[in-house]
Amino acid sequence: MWKILVRIILQHRIIERRRDKIAQDAKLSLSDFKQGKFKAQNAAEAISELRKFI
Numbered sequence: 001m002w003k004i005l006v007r008i009i010l011q012h013r014i015i016e017r018r019r020d021k022i023a024q025d026a027k028l029s030l031s032d033f034k035q036g037k038f039k040a041q042n043a044a045e046a047i048s049e050l051r052k053f054i
Contacts, residue, residue: 032038041049 029038
């Protein structure tokens with residue numbers, strides 16, 4: 001029983017770390033956008049740009 005609880009706790013910690021990393025990346029991206037490092041794009045333009053890297 002305790003092994004299951006430990007596993008659940010560890011899984012939740014991993015998920016929380018991922019969320020923190022995503023939030024950190026989002027803040028940095030938004031800051032870069034506000035500084036003019038990125039241009040505004042609609043979805044079609046963004047997808048077209050992403051396909052260049054695939």
